[in-house]
Amino acid sequence: MAEPLGVGTAWPVGGGGPAGVGPAAEESSQPDIADDPARRTRTIKATIDAGIDASKTAEATLRRTREAVEPVLRAAVDTLPGRLRSIAAYHLGWEDADGSVLGSIGGKLLRPGLVLAAATAVAASGVGGNGLGAAADPEVLASAAAIELAHNFTLLHDDVIDRDHTRRHRPTAWTVFGAENAILAGDAMLALALRLVGGEAASRLAECVIEICDGQFEDCAFEQRDDVTLDECLTMAGKKTGALLGCACALGALAVRADPLAVAALDLFGREIGVAFQLTDDLLGIWGDPAVTGKPVGSDLSARKKSLPVVAALSARSAAAGELARVYALGRDFTEHEVRRATEAVERAGGRAWAATEAAARIATAHAHLRRAPGVEQAAVHDLHAIAELITRRTS
Amino acid sequence: MAEPLGVGTAWPVGGGGPAGVGPAAEESSQPDIADDPARRTRTIKATIDAGIDASKTAEATLRRTREAVEPVLRAAVDTLPGRLRSIAAYHLGWEDADGSVLGSIGGKLLRPGLVLAAATAVAASGVGGNGLGAAADPEVLASAAAIELAHNFTLLHDDVIDRDHTRRHRPTAWTVFGAENAILAGDAMLALALRLVGGEAASRLAECVIEICDGQFEDCAFEQRDDVTLDECLTMAGKKTGALLGCACALGALAVRADPLAVAALDLFGREIGVAFQLTDDLLGIWGDPAVTGKPVGSDLSARKKSLPVVAALSARSAAAGELARVYALGRDFTEHEVRRATEAVERAGGRAWAATEAAARIATAHAHLRRAPGVEQAAVHDLHAIAELITRRTS
Numbered sequence: 166m167a168e169p170l171g172v173g174t175a176w177p178v179g180g181g182g183p184a185g186v187g188p189a190a191e192e193s194s195q196p197d198i199a200d201d202p203a204r205r206t207r208t209i210k211a212t213i214d215a216g217i218d219a220s221k222t223a224e225a226t227l228r229r230t231r232e233a234v235e236p237v238l239r240a241a242v243d244t245l246p247g248r249l250r251s252i253a254a255y256h257l258g259w260e261d262a263d264g265s266v267l268g269s270i271g272g273k274l275l276r277p278g279l280v281l282a283a284a285t286a287v288a289a290s291g292v293g294g295n296g297l298g299a300a301a302d303p304e305v306l307a308s309a310a311a312i313e314l315a316h317n318f319t320l321l322h323d324d325v326i327d328r329d330h331t332r333r334h335r336p337t338a339w340t341v342f343g344a345e346n347a348i349l350a351g352d353a354m355l356a357l358a359l360r361l362v363g364g365e366a367a368s369r370l371a372e373c374v375i376e377i378c379d380g381q382f383e384d385c386a387f388e389q390r391d392d393v394t395l396d397e398c399l400t401m402a403g404k405k406t407g408a409l410l411g412c413a414c415a416l417g418a419l420a421v422r423a424d425p426l427a428v429a430a431l432d433l434f435g436r437e438i439g440v441a442f443q444l445t446d447d448l449l450g451i452w453g454d455p456a457v458t459g460k461p462v463g464s465d466l467s468a469r470k471k472s473l474p475v476v477a478a479l480s481a482r483s484a485a486a487g488e489l490a491r492v493y494a495l496g497r498d499f500t501e502h503e504v505r506r507a508t509e510a511v512e513r514a515g516g517r518a519w520a521a522t523e524a525a526a527r528i529a530t531a532h533a534h535l536r537r538a539p540g541v542e543q544a545a546v547h548d549l550h551a552i553a554e555l556i557t558r559r560t561s
Numbered sequence: 562m563a564e565p566l567g568v569g570t571a572w573p574v575g576g577g578g579p580a581g582v583g584p585a586a587e588e589s590s591q592p593d594i595a596d597d598p599a600r601r602t603r604t605i606k607a608t609i610d611a612g613i614d615a616s617k618t619a620e621a622t623l624r625r626t627r628e629a630v631e632p633v634l635r636a637a638v639d640t641l642p643g644r645l646r647s648i649a650a651y652h653l654g655w656e657d658a659d660g661s662v663l664g665s666i667g668g669k670l671l672r673p674g675l676v677l678a679a680a681t682a683v684a685a686s687g688v689g690g691n692g693l694g695a696a697a698d699p700e701v702l703a704s705a706a707a708i709e710l711a712h713n714f715t716l717l718h719d720d721v722i723d724r725d726h727t728r729r730h731r732p733t734a735w736t737v738f739g740a741e742n743a744i745l746a747g748d749a750m751l752a753l754a755l756r757l758v759g760g761e762a763a764s765r766l767a768e769c770v771i772e773i774c775d776g777q778f779e780d781c782a783f784e785q786r787d788d789v790t791l792d793e794c795l796t797m798a799g800k801k802t803g804a805l806l807g808c809a810c811a812l813g814a815l816a817v818r819a820d821p822l823a824v825a826a827l828d829l830f831g832r833e834i835g836v837a838f839q840l841t842d843d844l845l846g847i848w849g850d851p852a853v854t855g856k857p858v859g860s861d862l863s864a865r866k867k868s869l870p871v872v873a874a875l876s877a878r879s880a881a882a883g884e885l886a887r888v889y890a891l892g893r894d895f896t897e898h899e900v901r902r903a904t905e906a907v908e909r910a911g912g913r914a915w916a917a918t919e920a921a922a923r924i925a926t927a928h929a930h931l932r933r934a935p936g937v938e939q940a941a942v943h944d945l946h947a948i949a950e951l952i953t954r955r956t957s
Contacts, residue, residue, distance in 0.1 A: 322748060352770065359767050367755070375749045
């Protein structure tokens with residue numbers, strides 16, 4: 166449980182799942198290092214070291230992002246009327262329910278980080294940019310704040326829709342302020358997000374929000390269906406999670422007047438790492454350390470969530486898949502033992518290995534898009550790389 | 562009950578309420594025609610005739626609006642993904658829950674009517690416009706569609722928030738598709754609305770949406786309070802209802818490049834008729850004909866709504882006000898007799914007369930704003946006048 170999950174996801178070192186799960190089957194052609202203990206130890210060590218370096222870089226990137234974007238974000242939120250502002254400030258982790266100031270907690274600002282990193286990657290080539298340095302460009306910062314607001318609007322509404330009680334280790338806004346008021350605060354945050362940007366950025370962000378709503382709609386619908394395919398789930402994750410990470414990269418590029426093909430390539434880069442993000446999220450939902458994720462052990466399984474590793478496992482034609490299906494079909498709350506049985510069944514049916522491999526494949530595809538982006542300076546993509554690394558290596 | 566309410570609201574011909582209600586007290590200085598039966602009959606007849614003429618003009622204006630705007634609105638809604646489009650089409654009255662086509666019912670398109678009328682009023686002066694005729698200008702039509710989408714986004718979410726079961730004589734969208742999906746469809750409609758317009762129009766519409774959310778937030782909060790003042794309620798109505806009618810007029814003017822002062826004056830015009838609209842709505846909620854409004858007799862009172870006539874009545878220091886407060890304090894559903902008692906108490910405490918006078922005063926102020934708008938051709942404001950008339954004369 167306490168094993169750093171990211172290592173397993175970005176570079177799967179254990180044996181892949183049993184053949185049968187479609188995508189996992191491809192993995193069997195990879196050289197198997199499980200039989201050579203010394204080589205395996207070296208690989209794990211190198212992987213962990215690389216992970217620590219990458220996460221240090223990502224941390225530095227996100228720290229710079231916070232310093233640059235948070236003031237813009239706060240100034241925008243402060244324009245909201247009284248109580249709507251309070252709900253937004255609570256949800257963003259800036260204030261407690263009684264209005265007392267909490268300092269700078271809240272999300273990782275991963276999406277604003279992508280906006281700044283994409284702008285930097287383009288501006289460094291001299292194609293775009295205003296010479297200020299992309300990360301200090303007011304249009305880049307406004308886009309970054311808009312993306313974070315749009316992200317938080319979706320979280321506010323999703324928490325109401327999913328009846329989730331905890332987010333970032335705190336009670337969700339709707340449990341504190343009421344569902345009605347959380348809906349209204351979310352609406353106001355969406356309008357605010359779209360007010361911060363103009364022109365093509367505004368159109369893209371609006372399109373993206375519609376795509377996210379479609380993804381969330383499908384996510385809810387899938388929970389009612391017994392015949393959801395892995396492809397449907399991946400497409401849904403592309404809308405629900407990938408679209409906004411793609412839009413973040415595209416808006417960063419747009420803000421520094423990138424070549425339209427570079428904007429498109431960066432959008433694709435973001436979409437791919439977005440799906441990797443969702444796969445990692447789903448792995449953490451099953452094998453994450455509850456002390457770090459803030460979610461109880463096996464909460465995703467107890468809620469019978471059809472997360473990607475679960476759907477992958479269920480679509481394998483194996484005894485373990487049948488076992489998982491039987492546990493999921495139980496018409497009552499799971500016992501601790503049943504949560505363990507389900508967890509093991511997902512792993513034995515290949516769901517864990519498939520998700521880890523798929524995440525790695527998405528990251529690889531993302532990098533391929535980046536390499537093909539015209540006018541993107543390959544020497545200036547380190548922040549994009551660092552965030553992509555962080556996405557599959559994170560533990561919460 | 563079947564008396565055409567509009568006549569009573571725009572030109573109150575009956576005796577005003579007893580002095581005591583602040584604003585109603587001003588009315589006592591008006592010449593009282595109640596004592597001269599012949600003069601009263603003539604006045605009523607002239608009023609009804611004027612009303613019929615005005616409503617014919619407004620009907621024609623709104624028919625032209627529907628012909629011009631509905632295709633743009635449909636094309637926009639058709640860009641929404643599958644099920645979200647279906648929920649929007651159901652809510653807009655175009656389709657049934659099973660997707661069968663219903664033809665052109667749904668709202669009156671009053672707000673798009675204001676967009677076109679404001680654009681026409683400005684463009685006729687030759688200051689703005691592209692020579693196409695304002696009502697055929699693509700930017701005017703896009704603004705009109707955006708305003709109607711924003712309006713319907715608020716209705717979708719308000720129905721979820723207020724747990725209302727009926728809208729426009731049909732089950733509300735959330736009762737048919739689920740609250741979760743209605744929230745998502747509303748989100749998508751808001752994003753779509755903001756995607757249809759750009760530049761200052763987009764900023765204004767986003768600001769307006771935030772103001773509407775604030776108004777709706779206050780409306781919910783007021784239902785929990787016992788000490789809400791009439792001023793607070795009027796301010797809330799200005800946000801919840803006035804802001805969007807103001808924005809509709811402003812966007813129409815902006816789309817034909819009006820002088821910024823004309824945009825501001827048209828915004829104020831729309832805001833004033835918006836409050837008159839809310840006052841009329843509240844009067845219809847008590848004295849409207851259930852066959853026309855589609856709401857059961859006394860539904861606003863049964864729900865103990867703190868609508869404007871009720872708050873006006875409650876703030877009068879009279880026996881009738883006390884009677885109303887006592888009925889409202891009953892800790893159970895009202896009997897038919899109690900609904901009648903409450904209705905009569907609102908009237909005797911002056912709530913009805915005050916609301917009618919206030920609505921007329923708002924319309925007068927609106928016209929004063931219009932006369933002061935630079936570059937607005939007074940010969941071309943007939944559509945704005947017709948819609949303003951309709952607002953207080955409507956019966957549903």
